[in-house]
Amino acid sequence: MFDQLVIAGIATGCIYALLALGMTIIFNSSSLVNLAQGELLMAGGLSYVSFAAGQKLSFALALILAMACAAWVAMLAEGLALRPLRVANAPIVNAIVMTIGLSMVFKSGGEVVWGKTPLPAPSPASTTALWIGGISIAPQNLLIVVSAVLAMGIFWFFFDHTLIGRALQAVSTNREAAWIMGINADRMVLLAFALSGALSALAGVLVAPITAAAPTMGTMLGLKGFSAAIIGGFGSLWGAVAGGILLGLSESLTAGYVSSGFSTFISFGLVLLVLFLKPAGLLPTRR
């Protein structure tokens, strides 16, 4: 039972980690906390269902299109709603509330487009459990972990080893200095939103076969992603990943050993405790 819970926890943790990573990328590039991150996951999950089940496209193609859709939504949000606030030098609270407004628009927009009933999502993974070293693993969980690790690897390579990725890092580190070096900061922020949307969409595609795809699917996941980012010390990319895994594990273990109904209650209790005792996060890593 313990092994099962750990594996399920790591899989859930990978979903949180992808969301937390997405929030951190946006935060680093624009000092903005995007409370609509879960809705980007929802946009990805639902458009994936439309492409994969509706249009009968292959998994890979539907995944790429879903990631593109969410990236496009994120870029629209940045360009039309959030950048003007930054240009007007509005206080941070206005921006936080703006992302709340966007999350409301996206969620109900999703209901207009896809309806309220949860849609079943197809998955390339089979439903019969795999036995690896005496432990049974649901193939979907394996798919989640492998894809998330792969995506993080690609992301790391892009971030550290390509010119655009390094430009993005430069903007995160020092906006003015990056500007002097000839980096277009606004374009980099737009890129950060696109990347963040794509990562969240991947999380949505991976989680949809388990939870089914519905306009409300992203709300709670988004908040967990936010919690994971803060547990990891907001601003640190690998802290976000570690925070996600930690939160997923603790949630899975409390659901297994304490109470499944109260697992969300306990998760947020732990998050509050972390905020009270160590507001800089449990994993103080370098920015």
Add this chain to the structure above:
Amino acid sequence: MAGRRVRRTVRVGGPVLALLFLAAFPLLGLKPYFSQLMDMLGIVLLLILGLNLIFGYAGQISIAQAGFFGLGAYTAALLQAKLGWPFPLAVLAGVASPSLLAAVLGTPILRLKGYYLALATIGLGTMVYEALEQWQDLTGGPIGVMGIQRPPALDGEALYYYLIWGLAVLAFLMVRNLDRCAVGRAWVAIRENERAAAAMGIDAARYKLLAFVLSAALAGLAGGLYAFLNRYISPDSFGLNYSMILIASMIIGGAGTLGGALIGSGLLVLLPELTQAFADYHLLVFGAILVLVLRFLPRGAWGSLRRHVADHRAGEATAASPTPEPQALAGTPR
């Protein structure tokens, strides 16, 4: 000057007319549908006035208001339906329980700022909601609480209406008076710059806690009244969505202003009714209005109106020195 006389007439006549309308409303003999709307308007006004204290005046983002609302409603409902407490005691307990929660958790929560504070209040609101839904032995879970009984004396719709609006008007006056005394000035000072406020000798932690507890108390009062109005409650009314809708209404109306609280609560109650064609999609309309307001009128409807009038007056007095005002709906140190 004619302008001044008009303004004085509006300032005195407006509230008098509003009170006359409120007093005469049940006598108009309108359909129960309208009195239901008016009752809800009073309850929502209490919620938004409360939210205004912590978020609008003191500038501390709080996404927990629906949680306090739910805690108050469930406390009052369960004490009446299960233990048979009399109405006034049940409602008082409904005020007390969220206030107590806010008093206990307020100090560590309000030490946080910006997005940390946002997450902490989201966490608090979600924990209350989850407790209401999951603690089935006590709360009845998703089914909710039924069989909440009003005392026979308050059974008439008109009397209950007067009770709700009497309390709402009292709360309105309380917030107005707080706004105009040292407490309100301290809140605004904290909102605009907490460090500067502390340097002026304002005990920021204490004033923030006061705003938080009062906002929870008003939400609890609204909750108790709501439980006895509907006679049935379920967790659905008290989720995170509702906290967000309350924030949206407050900001659309104008954060940190009394007129804004009135406009916001009117919008929150009437918009879903006016947009019946959108069925359940009033969240879309709300979100869209919120996004547009933040983008183009960051002070909200009332704030912008007041600003416009002030500019007009300044032009009238030919004292052409527009006072710069921060664009904040609620400022936190950046």
